[in-house]
Amino acid sequence: MSLAITSVRVEMCVVVPVLACRRGAWRGFLEQHLNILQERYWPTPWCYESRCQTIMATVLRARLPDIPYRREVLPLRDGGQVSLDWLEPTGGGAGGTSGCVLVLPGLTGSSQSEYVKGVVMELQRVGVTCVVLNNRGMGGLSLLTTRTYCAANSDDLEEALDHLKTTLKGAPIFIIGISLGGLITGNYLATRGQAAADKVTAAAVVSVPWNMVEGLRGMEQPVWNLLLNRYLASCLCDLADSFSYQLAGGEHEWDLDDVVKVGVVVVKSKTMREFDTRFTARQFGFRDAEDYYRSSSLHDHLHRIRVPLLCLNAADDPFQPLPST
Incomplete structure (x- = not known):
């Protein structure tokens, strides 16, 4: 199985993407057909930070019709x-x-x-x-x-x-x-x-x-990552609340009232870890959020994949930044 990961770090301008792939036909195919592997990365001067880029992309794409x-x-x-x-x-x-x-x-x-x-x-x-x-x-x-x-x-x-x-x-x-x-x-x-x-x-x-355990720990670091974490947790709470006709009451492993928002201001699950501990882990039979994150991670299971797999990541992705070493 061959694996390719292209990644760029915003603060490492004018460098080419990193290609992680063992030698073979798959790597040769990528090097032949992906010209971007030879192109140096130049961030947009007025929007060079990863979270700003995410927000700006959302704003620009909002004009796309259904x-x-x-x-x-x-x-x-x-x-x-x-x-x-x-x-x-x-x-x-x-x-x-x-x-x-x-x-x-x-x-x-x-x-x-x-x-x-x-x-x-x-x-x-x-x-x-x-x-x-x-x-x-x-x-x-x-x-x-x-x-x-x-x-x-x-x-x-x-x-x-x-x-x-x-x-x-x-x-x-x-x-x-x-x-x-x-x-x-x-x-x-x-x-x-x-x-x-x-x-x-x-x-x-x-x-x-790739490593959900480390990724979520990074998302719990103040200030901006934690704010993004809390926003995503709020979205998950809203989604679970919209499914209350199926998820509330009954003989469940979870208590929806202990998971979602209460009113407009009070939020029961303030972070993704709290939501996954109170809901996702219990729904799918994991011991806790940490167990769920370990089971979801791919970094130590890639050798089992039997099809060509192209993996694209930004080096400054808030969930999984490229290590500095």
């Missing part, structure tokens, strides 16, 4: 459901002999998230069929079970791939996973091994926190 996908609702074996939002090239059909790219959004994302729309619009522009996997309860789809989704569990992805393999009649399937979607993709490829290689031709993951 995409008129063709929605396919996929029932799951446990009674849940996900949706597959298709976008074919102009004048093209679903997949054909060229196959398609399956896109997995991030933490609270969906097919209409700005960064997802940017990816699928570019895929459509170059003539590629793509389909976005909206996680349970996301993209306007009702949550039918008390189970949601997490970085360490790829069962729903496996069912979606089984469905696509039948639908596309053997045409190649590629995956692009972004942030949480990248973790789900990586964990699927690592845990299924050759079985995954029989379904997936190649994959790419973007902005993945």
